[in-house]
Amino acid sequence: MIFSKKMEKLASSIFSQLNYRKDKLISEGREVIDFSIGTPDIPPAPHIVKTLVEESGKIENYIYAVNDTSELTNSVKNWYDRRYGVKLKNDEIVSLLGSQSGFAELSLSLIDAGDIVLTPDPGYPIFTVGPYLAGAKIVKMPLLKENNYLVDFDAIDEETAKKAKLMVISYPNNPTTATAPRDFYIRLVAFAKKYNIIVLHDNAYSELVFDGTTGDSFLSIPGAKDIGIEFNSLSKTYSIPGCRIAFAVGNKDVINQLRILKSHVDYGMFLPFQKAAAAALNGPQDYVQFVKNTYKKRRDLLIEGLSKIGWNIDSTGGSMFVWAAIPKKYKSSLQFTFDLMDKTGVIVVPGSSFGKHGEGFVRFALVQNEEKIAMAIHSIEASKILI
Structure with missing residues (x-):
């Protein structure tokens, strides 16, 4: 079969690669905390x-x-x-x-x-x-x-x-x-x-x-x-x-x-x-404020918690994400992402997947609750990946 040449440049998504590794960790009995895909976990308003x-x-x-x-x-x-x-x-x-x-x-x-x-x-x-x-x-x-x-x-x-x-x-x-x-x-x-x-x-x-x-x-x-x-x-x-x-x-x-x-x-x-x-x-828009407050609380917990263990991250202006510079000992956001996943079970997205100028960063989606965020911070600290 001969396919469109356009498809040659559409390599498999980074999300597919992360999901493959995620499934492998789970099959090994590892616990994972997934901050990769920005799928809201907050339920819709009842109305x-x-x-x-x-x-x-x-x-x-x-x-x-x-x-x-x-x-x-x-x-x-x-x-x-x-x-x-x-x-x-x-x-x-x-x-x-x-x-x-x-x-x-x-x-x-x-x-x-x-x-x-x-x-x-x-x-x-x-x-x-x-x-x-x-x-x-x-x-x-x-x-x-x-x-x-x-x-x-x-x-x-x-x-x-x-x-x-x-x-x-x-x-x-x-x-x-x-x-x-x-x-x-x-x-x-x-x-x-x-x-x-x-x-x-x-x-x-x-x-x-x-x-x-x-x-x-x-x-x-x-x-x-x-x-x-x-x-x-x-x-x-x-x-x-x-x-x-x-x-x-x-x-x-x-x-x-x-x-x-x-x-x-x-x-x-x-x-x-x-x-x-x-x-x-x-309908009533108070639900929107609830969603906004939830993401802000998660943002604050994640950024403040990571700062306490030595990973300083700039505060998020908007959206449901956190954009974090990788530790200085790493030169590749992809390698850091895979190492973080293997050592801690925490899944983020490498900045390089968003373009050349995303290199040196990773993206967290604020789609985990406060308990999971605290667990992720503890796992990252225990792994000593930041040292």
Whole structure:
């Protein structure tokens, strides 16, 4: 059989490698504490579950949901208005079957072979994989600690900027956990307008910010709708990742291209999921504060506990992750990850899997409870891997 040459560069995911080693440790009777995949362990709010259960029991909801319901569209409009002060119109909104597939679909709808796409490094893999599958030429934008992991627009080559079609931005950032101040978004809009670049801002973690930081929307900046769109997801905010509920909002022409492509490759979001999304967006938001407080408490416990045993980690600005520099005696984040796993049973993700500039770091997902976090800290201390 002859397969697509594109697949040759899509090596098996680091998560597959970690899972293989995890299964091996478990088969040996070892206890593992997995901080690798960012799958929320916090249960959804009861009113969301109730809605999903009730709507799933209605036979009429099992038809193709070719279009978004007016209830879902209005829920998104009202939520964006309440949360960010952003006014959206119906033709500026389309649902996604999760942001992950949305990135691939957006890339296919915008990009021709050879088009330049600017992506963050380190960055979530789909930021690069989506454009790559569409035939783009990927140009990485380094996210450096000395710049607070913000994109340095001045460092982008002018000829590259002139040719670029799409720029991917994401704050609060996965994996670095950085948040972006409002003036960053103002500069982003100005830069994109100057060079006629479409902006995609992934805003999956705007509700999960700490220490007085307020999550913002790129679209709240005047002129942002002229050049870009934003993805938003309910997966982490409302702890419903398996439902694959997300939406794209912003520039109506970009949204229309995405909607046209989607009409050829999927039949829309399952109607009970649309009902659950509306329940989440329209219902009481105190649950969101509970989720946020839970992740903050875990963050504090992990960072403070590791600091006491000699692993000093910068505080997390936002998201549900911790971005940790590896011990100085290690030169490879992958080797440290495997050693940590073998010696302690603690599983993290090597920063190098997020890009060249992720080397020297590992990512913790805050998906373990306080007891497990304390156990992980004790195991790391007992292993003497930090010495």
